[in-house]
Amino acid sequence: MRRLDRHPLRPYRFAMGLKTFTEEFKQEFYQLLEARRSIRKFKSDPVPQDVLDRVLAAGMQAPSGKNFQNWRFYVLRGKKRDEYLGYSQKSWTNIQPILQKQLKPSLYAFTERFFYTLGDAPVVILCYSMNNPQEHPMTSAGSVYMAVENMNLACFAEGLGCCTMGAPLEIEKEIDQFLGVDQLDDYKAGHLKLLCGVVLGYPDHEPPKAPRQLEGRVTYL
Numbered sequence: 001m002r003r004l005d006r007h008p009l010r011p012y013r014f015a016m017g018l019k020t021f022t023e024e025f026k027q028e029f030y031q032l033l034e035a036r037r038s039i040r041k042f043k044s045d046p047v048p049q050d051v052l053d054r055v056l057a058a059g060m061q062a063p064s065g066k067n068f069q070n071w072r073f074y075v076l077r078g079k080k081r082d083e084y085l086g087y088s089q090k091s092w093t094n095i096q097p098i099l100q101k102q103l104k105p106s107l108y109a110f111t112e113r114f115f116y117t118l119g120d121a122p123v124v125i126l127c128y129s130m131n132n133p134q135e136h137p138m139t140s141a142g143s144v145y146m147a148v149e150n151m152n153l154a155c156f157a158e159g160l161g162c163c164t165m166g167a168p169l170e171i172e173k174e175i176d177q178f179l180g181v182d183q184l185d186d187y188k189a190g191h192l193k194l195l196c197g198v199v200l201g202y203p204d205h206e207p208p209k210a211p212r213q214l215e216g217r218v219t220y221l
């Protein structure tokens with residue numbers, strides 16, 4: 001088991017206080033948002049430890065309700081990641097009937113393969129919320145998702161790709177047992193809750209950008 005100690009973002013840190021960013025940086029930042037897309041096919045290259053540490057540390061820069069920092073990440077690689085494939089396949093069984101109706105055949109076949117192989121992603125991160133009775137569960141969940149988005153963006157900044165997956169929720173209890181979190185007192189007390197998975201690695205495809213709709217999404221009053 002490995003734990004983060006020295007801060008992985010130390011080389012990128014700046015003196016405390018607000019910083020003004022250059023026009024060039026702003027441009028690149030918005031390009032990063034635009035360039036991010038879900039990656040579902042990965043090269044077999046492993047993700048170096050320092051890169052993975054930075055991605056996780058980026059997640060933990062996120063805001064959180066009451067600053068509880070209630071995210072808990074379980075990182076699977078190697079044998080444990082291989083074992084997880086069986087669970088991904090199982091989660092597909094529940095989702096399959098919906099997607100069979102919704103997707104065109106080629107995309108359906110691709111998605112099925114993705115669930116069976118996780119696109120050969122070398123890393124799977126299972127993201128939990130440690131809920132606190134002093135915080136609304138929705139706020140706790142939202143805080144974890146903010147961290148997940150930070151990780152999505154950090155992946156792209158690092159030249160990695162990733163896909164956030166709600167599918168593990170289909171077999172939530174089984175995953176809790178697989179990770180052993182069901183043995184923790186916080187879990188037994190009902191505080192520790194699975195929210196999603198993030199699979200990541202170096203991208204091996206360039207999917208088109210899923211179009212965004214602006215209509216009806218924002219109302220100024």
Ligand SMILES: Cc1cc2nc3c(=O)[nH]c(=O)nc-3n(C[C@H](O)[C@H](O)[C@H](O)COP(=O)(O)O)c2cc1C
Nearest residue numbers: 036037038039114163164165166167168196209210
């Ligand atoms: C909370 C959440 C759950 C998701 N679950 C899955 C999933 O189980 N399987 C999958 O292939 N993609 C999943 N996605 C990825 C979405 O399909 C994807 O973000 C969306 O189609 C937009 O495409 P883009 O990420 O390329 O912009 C999920 C995304 C989010 C934010």
